[in-house]
Amino acid sequence: MTLCKGTSMLGRGVKRKWSSLEELGANLVLDTPVMGDNEGPSKPDTNHLQQRQLVLGLCLEKLQRYQAGMELSLRRSVLLVNTLKQIQEEMRSDSCLFVDDMSVTCPGCVEEETILPLDSEFSSQQVDGSSDQHKPPPAAAISAFGDAVGYLSDLALDDIFEDIDTSMYESSDLPSAWAAGPSWPLSVSLWPDEDLKLRTSSHSSTGGLQSCLTDLNELDHIMEILVKS
Amino acid sequence: RYFSGGKNKMKAKTFHKKNLSLLFTADIISTVEFNHSGELLATGDKGGRIVIFQQEPESGNQPQCRAEYNVYSTFQSHEPEFDYLKSLEIEEKINKIRWLPQKNAAHFLLSTNDKTIKLWKISERDKRPEGYNLKEENGRYKDPYSITALRVPVFRPTDLMVEASPRRVFSNAHTYHINSISVNSDCETYLSADDLRINLWHLEITDHSFNIVDIKPANMEDLTEVITASEFHPNQCNTFVYSSSKGAVRLCDMRAAALCDQHTKIFEEPEDPNYRSFFSEIISSISDVKFSHTGRYMMTRDYLSVKIWDLNMETRPVETYQVHEYLRSKLCSLYENDCIFDKFECCWSGNDSVVMTGSYNNFFRMLDRGSGQDVTLEASRENIQPQSVLRPCNVSTGGKRKKDEIGVDSLDFNKKILHTAWHPLDNIIAVATINNLYIFNDQLN
Numbered sequence: 001m002t003l004c005k006g007t008s009m010l011g012r013g014v015k016r017k018w019s020s021l022e023e024l025g026a027n028l029v030l031d032t033p034v035m036g037d038n039e040g041p042s043k044p045d046t047n048h049l050q051q052r053q054l055v056l057g058l059c060l061e062k063l064q065r066y067q068a069g070m071e072l073s074l075r076r077s078v079l080l081v082n083t084l085k086q087i088q089e090e091m092r093s094d095s096c097l098f099v100d101d102m103s104v105t106c107p108g109c110v111e112e113e114t115i116l117p118l119d120s121e122f123s124s125q126q127v128d129g130s131s132d133q134h135k136p137p138p139a140a141a142i143s144a145f146g147d148a149v150g151y152l153s154d155l156a157l158d159d160i161f162e163d164i165d166t167s168m169y170e171s172s173d174l175p176s177a178w179a180a181g182p183s184w185p186l187s188v189s190l191w192p193d194e195d196l197k198l199r200t201s202s203h204s205s206t207g208g209l210q211s212c213l214t215d216l217n218e219l220d221h222i223m224e225i226l227v228k229s
Numbered sequence: 230r231y232f233s234g235g236k237n238k239m240k241a242k243t244f245h246k247k248n249l250s251l252l253f254t255a256d257i258i259s260t261v262e263f264n265h266s267g268e269l270l271a272t273g274d275k276g277g278r279i280v281i282f283q284q285e286p287e288s289g290n291q292p293q294c295r296a297e298y299n300v301y302s303t304f305q306s307h308e309p310e311f312d313y314l315k316s317l318e319i320e321e322k323i324n325k326i327r328w329l330p331q332k333n334a335a336h337f338l339l340s341t342n343d344k345t346i347k348l349w350k351i352s353e354r355d356k357r358p359e360g361y362n363l364k365e366e367n368g369r370y371k372d373p374y375s376i377t378a379l380r381v382p383v384f385r386p387t388d389l390m391v392e393a394s395p396r397r398v399f400s401n402a403h404t405y406h407i408n409s410i411s412v413n414s415d416c417e418t419y420l421s422a423d424d425l426r427i428n429l430w431h432l433e434i435t436d437h438s439f440n441i442v443d444i445k446p447a448n449m450e451d452l453t454e455v456i457t458a459s460e461f462h463p464n465q466c467n468t469f470v471y472s473s474s475k476g477a478v479r480l481c482d483m484r485a486a487a488l489c490d491q492h493t494k495i496f497e498e499p500e501d502p503n504y505r506s507f508f509s510e511i512i513s514s515i516s517d518v519k520f521s522h523t524g525r526y527m528m529t530r531d532y533l534s535v536k537i538w539d540l541n542m543e544t545r546p547v548e549t550y551q552v553h554e555y556l557r558s559k560l561c562s563l564y565e566n567d568c569i570f571d572k573f574e575c576c577w578s579g580n581d582s583v584v585m586t587g588s589y590n591n592f593f594r595m596l597d598r599g600s601g602q603d604v605t606l607e608a609s610r611e612n613i614q615p616q617s618v619l620r621p622c623n624v625s626t627g628g629k630r631k632k633d634e635i636g637v638d639s640l641d642f643n644k645k646i647l648h649t650a651w652h653p654l655d656n657i658i659a660v661a662t663i664n665n666l667y668i669f670n671d672q673l674n
């Protein structure tokens with residue numbers, strides 16, 4: 001299994017299907033290993049990353065699932081988004097982001113020159129006994145992410161969205177959070193303010209939810225680019 | 230006399246044997262609640278109906294068959310509605326039923342769906358007036374000119390009729406979905422809680438309520454925590470608690486301020502770092518909170534465990550019981566199939582010595598606080614006959630499976646017991662599977 005180098009990071013992307021997540025190895029033991037069952041220092045890390053990928057995909061899929069006519073459970077949505085944020089935080093700390101004036105780096109990472117082959121992280125052959133294991137496990141991820149995110153941080157976020165063809169979306173109003181400047185992970189508004197809807201009698205109805213779904217589509221694209229499976 | 234884990238013998242009185250099962254196969258049971266005497270048992274379902282069962286009068290004295298309950302009343306409590314502003318349906322599913330303490334011959338209960346709470350009066354009528362002057366017996370009006378003499382109408386005995394009538398409708402106070410209602414010990418007020426707010430009502434007043442908790446952030450994008458359950462203290466009318474999706478319970482005193490956003494106490498156990506996973510927060514979300522009958526303790530149910538808290542100690546629970554620890558290694562699958570979001574309820578026995586909660590595969594668990602013993606029982610038609618004794622079940626986690634054990638991977642996660650109730654004065658329990666209601670009593674030795 002190799003990481004593809006994305007050629008076109010902008011523009012239309014294909015929504016990742018569940019089956020492609022299965023290719024990641026969802027059929028492997030991805031459930032949390034019971035503590036004490038460690039078979040070696042490397043296996044939980046690989047499992048951890050794979051599980052993280054799986055959970056991330058499931059998160060996005062669940063958030064996008066929308067039962068027509070029925071209100072989403074707020075508790076469920078909040079729990080899903082919190083899980084998503086947790087994963088994003090973990091990925092961010094793994095990749096040691098530079099975000100304009102804000103530098104989130106782990107000590108020593110900046111100096112890390114070694115760039116492991118991108119596919120070593122997911123290759124099952126390198127799981128056991130590799131001499132690279134003394135490095136922090138996500139070292140490969142750091143470089144891979146560093147490439148992707150470095151590209152992103154070089155651009156102003158506005159530039160990215162100029163190129164995105166929004167004609168495929170029904171709603172054209174992107175929330176202000178997107179244009180507000182570098183703010184990764186991107187915040188997604190999933191729950192329109194219900195009280196606002198009650199107070200203002202103007203037409204809102206499903207518009208709020210629809211824009212949430214388009215937000216999720218965009219988030220999915222970005223995550224796909226960064227996570228790249 | 231009271232339940233002890235080692236000598237557990239629960240006897241079954243199942244409703245599928247009678248025609249009552251027809252009432253339940255159509256709809257999913259969504260709440261179960263005994264009244265304060267235990268004589269009545271109310272169930273609500275997804276179709277907005279309430280069915281009330283009454284204990285067979287003689288059976289209360291028979292040691293072996295106290296779990297004899299028959300249908301007392303059936304009525305439609307809530308109807309589906311449509312919110313035109315949001316273009317969304319409002320489900321008629323009954324989320325909670327709470328009985329009021331009985332004051333006269335009639336019974337009162339509160340029932341709620343996602344948006345509206347109703348107060349129902351259930352009364353018996355066994356006499357009816359006869360001999361009206363202006364009306365025929367069938368109700369048709371007589372020709373007034375045909376009346377030549379007057380008589381006094383009299384009450385005559387008639388077949389027992391149980392009538393349910395809505396006495397109050399408390400609506401338009403909740404923007405979000407109501408998850409709890411709780412009657413205050415003052416018997417005059419009650420609270421209703423949705424995901425972000427808790428309101429205080431007076432039972433007589435329907436056109437306004439007081440907001441006592443509001444955790445909605447100024448910017449909805451900052452929302453990270455919701456209210457999952459709430460209950461009044463059984464004795465102190467100024468005290469209530471509410472639980473959250475982050476695993477915390479806040480105790481509030483209404484004497485401190487009109488708006489109880491500042492909690493008086495917060496009960497939260499720090500997370501065990503060994504068990505940290507992507508699902509830690511989801512499984513810490515509290516699905517139910519119940520005070521003990523004495524009011525000294527409080528029980529919380531999260532996805533994998535039941536915790537007993539002493540109200541005097543906020544830092545950690547005094548007792549923790551694992552409901553189905555074998556699921557901890559399956560959290561990813563349970564997340565995938567959404568079972569990780571299931572909300573299990575829990576309940577105390579009448580004397581607070583045993584607690585009970587449901588699980589999957591139609592299992593339910595009884596945890597004896599005194600002896601520390603616990604038992605897993607199954608509520609299923611195939612395995613029990615009326616008057617039979619339930620056998621404990623075991624779930625095997627390791628490679629070796631003993632006889633009569635069931636493997637974790639064989640569990641049916643569609644068969645979940647979310648709602649259970651314990652008779653307030655006797656060891657009679659009501660256990661709801663998705664479609665069926667089971668009532669058990671313990672065997673007195």
